[in-house]
Amino acid sequence: MEIVFLANAASVHTVKWVNALADRGHIVHLIYKGDDMPTENTINKEVICHSLQYTGIKGYFFNAPQLKKICRSIQPDLINAHYASGYGMLARLAKLKPLLLSVWGSDVYDFPYQSALKMQMLKKNLRFADAVSSSSYAMKKQVQKLIGEEKEIHVIPFGIDTQLFSRRQNNINRENFVIGNIKSLQPVYAIDDLLRAFHYLCTKLESEGYFEVVQKLQLKIYGDGEEKENLLALAKSLQIEDKTFFMGKIPNSSVPAALEDIDIFCATSLQESFGVALLEAMAMEVPVVATNTEGFAEIIESGKDGIIVAAEDIEAIANALATLISDKRMRTKFGNEGRKKVLQCYDFCKNVEDMIKLYGKMSNDNF
Numbered sequence: 001m002e003i004v005f006l007a008n009a010a011s012v013h014t015v016k017w018v019n020a021l022a023d024r025g026h027i028v029h030l031i032y033k034g035d036d037m038p039t040e041n042t043i044n045k046e047v048i049c050h051s052l053q054y055t056g057i058k059g060y061f062f063n064a065p066q067l068k069k070i071c072r073s074i075q076p077d078l079i080n081a082h083y084a085s086g087y088g089m090l091a092r093l094a095k096l097k098p099l100l101l102s103v104w105g106s107d108v109y110d111f112p113y114q115s116a117l118k119m120q121m122l123k124k125n126l127r128f129a130d131a132v133s134s135s136s137y138a139m140k141k142q143v144q145k146l147i148g149e150e151k152e153i154h155v156i157p158f159g160i161d162t163q164l165f166s167r168r169q170n171n172i173n174r175e176n177f178v179i180g181n182i183k184s185l186q187p188v189y190a191i192d193d194l195l196r197a198f199h200y201l202c203t204k205l206e207s208e209g210y211f212e213v214v215q216k217l218q219l220k221i222y223g224d225g226e227e228k229e230n231l232l233a234l235a236k237s238l239q240i241e242d243k244t245f246f247m248g249k250i251p252n253s254s255v256p257a258a259l260e261d262i263d264i265f266c267a268t269s270l271q272e273s274f275g276v277a278l279l280e281a282m283a284m285e286v287p288v289v290a291t292n293t294e295g296f297a298e299i300i301e302s303g304k305d306g307i308i309v310a311a312e313d314i315e316a317i318a319n320a321l322a323t324l325i326s327d328k329r330m331r332t333k334f335g336n337e338g339r340k341k342v343l344q345c346y347d348f349c350k351n352v353e354d355m356i357k358l359y360g361k362m363s364n365d366n367f
Helices: 012-023 064-074 083-093 116-128 137-147 191-207 211-216 228-237 252-260 276-283 294-299 314-326 328-345 348-365
Strands: 002-006 027-033 048-052 078-082 099-102 131-134 153-155 177-182 217-222 244-248 264-267 288-291 307-309
Touching (some): 002 012, 002 064, 012 027, 012 348, 027 064, 048 064, 083 116, 099 116, 099 348, 116 137, 131 348, 137 294, 177 276, 191 217, 191 228, 211 217, 228 244, 264 276, 276 328, 288 294, 314 328
Parallel strands (some): 078 099, 099 131, 131 153, 177 217, 264 288, 288 307
């Protein structure tokens, strides 16, 4: 098939998808705004890249004629636009068909509720598409809240490369016990709650006489973002700055090595439509504690392959961490069950094959 992939080329998820499609022999055209160019992620040399003239928000409107011209010359079997509020708008204005629109999260959870105009725009984008894909059932339900059940919504996860994120080595004699998180430092991910929970955990363990355990505890936070200075100040005010390490942003290729150094992955998000970072940890057999967002709750069966706690409940987060710290057998069980779930449900190779089947169906149906 010849496929147009209309998406942010700087996103690791975009690069994973186009590379996988090209590896399987499909002709892939990646089209993006000039300010969404590839960064540290390497794009397969077989992928044909097209940069559009206009950047910023105006690019979603003013690039329509250029995009239409490019697609007219390509005559692709299918166009897959990613992100309903941005590239979905551009695809609609360019009148591209057949169109699969892939929703990501904030485009359907946040954008339409910012104004009546944005709600109207997003609904038009979704309804214009011939089909919609979502990475989770939770996000599928959100799309249905917006446009009802008039359009079929296909659930195909943004899965995990289970070879890259493979079974980790056991660090039996390691000096420190590391609680970690790998997310951008944005308010929605509530890293401040993780800091407070870590402080509560240390205080709790000290009060129970587990001084040696507390000495070994470390908190490692990977990522960058607008909350960094506030989080640094919070760590200092909580007097945990000597045990808290802000590791900065790392490329996806470095995430497996970071997860090798983490004993428990703790995600304290206020909202998640899916949970790629969580799945990466599970694939590496790192036990997880996560808040009860729709996306996390869809992935984790609490008590079997992780622990789900209420968002913003500092005490509950700390108690879940304490439970895992004290029970090595439970950590091992959750790690094993977590990887098993990723292999069964979220293996990227299987997800790609499901997407290709959908592409083929849409192309053959000639929407």
